[in-house]
Amino acid sequence: MSLNTPQARWRPLPLLASHLFAGLLLLSWLWPTTRALWNAVDHAVFHLLNGSLGAVGWWDWLWALSSIRVFDILVGALLLTLLIRRDWLFAQHQLRPALFTFIGLLLVLLVIRVLVTKLASHFGWQHASPSLEIPAAYHLSDHFPLLERVFELKDRSSRSFPGDHASVLLIWGLFMALFARGARLAVVLGVTLLFMLPRLVAGAHWFSDDFVGGLLIAALALGWGYCTPVAAHIAALLQWIARPPMQLAGKLPLLRRMAVLRY
Incomplete structure (x- = not known):
C-alpha cells in the first residue's frame, strides 16, 4: 500500500471484511455457548496476570507505574515516534500523509467508540x-496509595466494556501492520500487545473487554477510516490547516531536525 498521497477512494471488500469480522467477534461474545469460552478465558487470563502480583516488589512497582496516566502519555509519545520516524515504515515524503491519516482514523475511532x-x-x-x-483480586491502588492519590492508578472500573485504551x-497496531513487514511487523505487534498488558494485569479490564470490545471498535474504525474516503479527507484538511504552523516550526533550531517538518 502507498501513502504518497491520501487515497480518497472506496475499498468495498476490505470494508465488508472489517464489518464481518467485527460482527462475528461480537456474536461470539453474545452467543451463550461461545460466551462460556470467553468467560473461561477471561478468568484464566485474570488469575494468571493479576495473580502474579503480591510476591515480588519490583514486579508490583513495574505494573503500578505502567498503570498511571503519565505512563499513557509516554506510550503515546513512543507510538508517535515510531509512526513519524523516517525510513522506519514511511519514507520522508510519506510521513505527513501517514501522520494525518492516522489522526483521521483516531477521530473515526472516537465516534465509533461512543x-x-x-x-x-x-x-x-x-x-x-x-x-x-x-474478591481475591490484588488491588494495586491499595498497595500504592501515593501513586493512587497523585496519579490515579487505573486498576478498576464499574463500566469496563469496551476497552477504550x-x-x-x-x-495504531492495525494501521501500522498494513505497511510493516518482517521484523518491523513483529515490533508493531509486540508494542501493541505489550502496552495492553498493564490494564489486564491490574484488573481494570477483562481479556474480552480488549479483544472483543476494543478490537471490534478498532476494526470498524479501520474499515470506515481507511477503506472509505473519510480518513483521507480528514487528513487532507488537517494537512492544509497544519501547513503554515509546520513550516514555521521547521525553521526553529530544535524542531527543524524532525523529519515530519521537512517536506
Whole structure:
C-alpha cells in the first residue's frame, strides 16, 4: 500500500471484511455457548496476570507505574515516534500523509467508540472490571496509595466494556501492520500487545473487554477510516490547516531536525 498521497477512494471488500469480522467477534461474545469460552478465558487470563502480583516488589512497582496516566502519555509519545520516524515504515515524503491519516482514523475511532459504548449501555453489555468482581483480586491502588492519590492508578472500573485504551493501541497496531513487514511487523505487534498488558494485569479490564470490545471498535474504525474516503479527507484538511504552523516550526533550531517538518 502507498501513502504518497491520501487515497480518497472506496475499498468495498476490505470494508465488508472489517464489518464481518467485527460482527462475528461480537456474536461470539453474545452467543451463550461461545460466551462460556470467553468467560473461561477471561478468568484464566485474570488469575494468571493479576495473580502474579503480591510476591515480588519490583514486579508490583513495574505494573503500578505502567498503570498511571503519565505512563499513557509516554506510550503515546513512543507510538508517535515510531509512526513519524523516517525510513522506519514511511519514507520522508510519506510521513505527513501517514501522520494525518492516522489522526483521521483516531477521530473515526472516537465516534465509533461512543456509539459502541451507548449500545453496550442500552443492551446491558456493560459490566464491572475483574478487580471489582473477584474478591481475591490484588488491588494495586491499595498497595500504592501515593501513586493512587497523585496519579490515579487505573486498576478498576464499574463500566469496563469496551476497552477504550486497548482500542487506541489496536487501531495504531492495525494501521501500522498494513505497511510493516518482517521484523518491523513483529515490533508493531509486540508494542501493541505489550502496552495492553498493564490494564489486564491490574484488573481494570477483562481479556474480552480488549479483544472483543476494543478490537471490534478498532476494526470498524479501520474499515470506515481507511477503506472509505473519510480518513483521507480528514487528513487532507488537517494537512492544509497544519501547513503554515509546520513550516514555521521547521525553521526553529530544535524542531527543524524532525523529519515530519521537512517536506
